[in-house]
Amino acid sequence: MTTPLIDPFARPISYLRVSVTDRCDFRCVYCMAENMTFLPKKELLTLEELDRISSTFIRLGVEKLRITGGEPLVRKGIMTYFQAMRRHLDSGALKELTVTTNGSQLRRYARELADCGVRRINVSLDTLDDKKFADITRWGRLAQVLDGIEAAQEAGLRVKINAVALKGFNEDELFTLQDWCATRGMDLTFIEVMPMGDLGNEDRLDQYWSLKDLRARLAERFSLTDLAERTGGPARYVRLEETGQKIGFITPMTHNFCESCNRVRLTCTGELYMCLGQEDMADLRAPLRADPDNALLEQAIRDAILRKPKGHDFDYSRQQVDGQVSRHMSHTGG
Secondary structure (H helix, E strand, C coil), X not given: CCCCCECCCCCECCEEEEECCCCCCCCCCCCCCCCCCCCCHHHCCCHHHHHHHXXXXXXXXXXXXXXXXXXXXXXXXXXXXXXXXXXXXXXXXCCEEEEXXXXXXXXXXXXXXXXXXXXXXXXXXXXXXXXXXXXXXXXCCHHHHHHHHHHHHHCCCEEEEXXXXXXXXXXXXXXXXXXXXXXXXXXXXXXXXXXXXXXXXXXXXXXECCHHHHHHHHHHHCCEEECCCCCCCCCEEEEECCCCXXXXXXXXXXXXXXXXXXXXXXXXXXXXXXXXXXXXXXXXHHHXXXXXXXXXXXXXHHHHHCCCCCCCCCCCCCCCECCECCXXXXXXXX
């Protein structure tokens, strides 16, 4: 019997977030500079290596995989990885395989994702206004994303929308977004983005919109019931009694989810971050490539988990994980 992964604070590690690429077909202003320099291909884990690492984590007790990027669905051949993970769902070792996506590729891949055992996805969408969407994503087309969401629902996938709350940008769309999600049977999570300085020539990052304020505005129109539900992550949920809808709130600065944190994050270059709010990481690529039998890899994983901290300490001036500044926090929603 393999000994499962338990961190120094007796928390079992059952949730792995896997970034499969640093590339994206959008350039959201709070996430990427317009002219990004991406990693050389040789630095990226191959799809086979992603399979080996993911499978090792699953053997060590991970029951949930969330696939992220960049935009995970722009990675060439990515469906072979999803197909490979299907075997762990079939065996029962893996309980859930999910994806966080910008939605641009869903029309192409939704059916295949469902066939691979994906049951729910998170789609990052901050506005339903064509022009604002083009402005904030720089390269994105809203119609393509909305069509992708429709394709996902047609394929039977449950969709949750993640929206970054930006003062002066989507404040006036609070109820538009809420109503749009409600009529489509989709839950909605708002993410608080903190001021972190500039990514090139944008100044949107000072448009901090407190989720306390956002929640208070929701409460003016709806009866809010706090839900005890936890996903091991930072989201706190309420139910809007009038619609039955679940609304989540993610405030990256708070520590209120650390006690139950069951997750670690793997970058597309094989770096394992034991905490999203700290920069300590372990290199898994070297042991992976040094030993085809995965013994060195397993030992490196176990050693890394022993360094998982009790709680996080965000320092946004230094936070540069996987080529992104803040978007990984918007990829944490359950």
